[in-house]
Amino acid sequence: MSIGQREPDARLLNIFAYGSVVSTYILILIGGYVTTSNSGLGCGESWPSCNGAIFPSLNNPAQVIEFSHRIFNLVVAFFVIGTALLAWTRYRPAHNVVLFSTASFVGLFAQVILGMVTVTSELNPLVSAAHLGLASAVLALVVVNAVMVWNLRSVPVEFQR
Numbered sequence: 001m002s003i004g005q006r007e008p009d010a011r012l013l014n015i016f017a018y019g020s021v022v023s024t025y026i027l028i029l030i031g032g033y034v035t036t037s038n039s040g041l042g043c044g045e046s047w048p049s050c051n052g053a054i055f056p057s058l059n060n061p062a063q064v065i066e067f068s069h070r071i072f073n074l075v076v077a078f079f080v081i082g083t084a085l086l087a088w089t090r091y092r093p094a095h096n097v098v099l100f101s102t103a104s105f106v107g108l109f110a111q112v113i114l115g116m117v118t119v120t121s122e123l124n125p126l127v128s129a130a131h132l133g134l135a136s137a138v139l140a141l142v143v144v145n146a147v148m149v150w151n152l153r154s155v156p157v158e159f160q161r
């Protein structure tokens with residue numbers, strides 16, 4: 001059976017794969033704003049807390065900007081983890097989707113760790129540059145995965161029930 005657009009599970013995979021692309025892109029825009037507004041240490045050197053608190057004070061713009069970058073990770077993680085789970089549980093024969101959705105998850109996980117090191121190293125320039133580089137790699141992975149998911153429309157793949 002081919003995974004067509006009207007197949008409900010394929011619709012779900014589409015939503016998660018394309019959602020990963022859009023949310024990762026937005027997160028990168030927020031990250032750029034963190035850097036250009038000098039808000040990188042808005043939450044201090046603490047992670048995952050923000051200056052030791054779970055929620056930031058709304059009176060401090062730098063803190064709000066840095067915190068929104070961190071919290072938006074949850075949206076990206078929702079889509080990226082959802083895509084990988086769907087690929088592993090329902091689309092195992094679609095090897096490219098399994099490969100790229102898993103790589104996206106691993107890349108995002110590494111990026112969260114690197115984000116932590118970015119703040120705990122007080123924005124060490126090398127670490128910040130690596131954070132920007134890995135962000136580009138993660139975006140590339142989720143885009144390639146979305147293209148693979150798009151291609152499933154025309155490639156006959158037996159999916160698991």
Ligand code: HEM
Nearest residue numbers: 028031032034035040070111112115116123128132135138
């Ligand atoms: C909880 C995890 C994360 C933390 C704590 C974090 C933290 C930070 C910090 C502190 C900066 C500012 C660096 C500076 O001003 O030099 C930053 C920038 C940035 N972050 Fe994150 N980040 C996280 C996750 C991510 C993820 C998952 C992505 C993308 C996939 C991402 C993409 C970016 C980008 C593109 C920048 C701008 C870099 C630049 O323009 O030089 N971050 N992040």
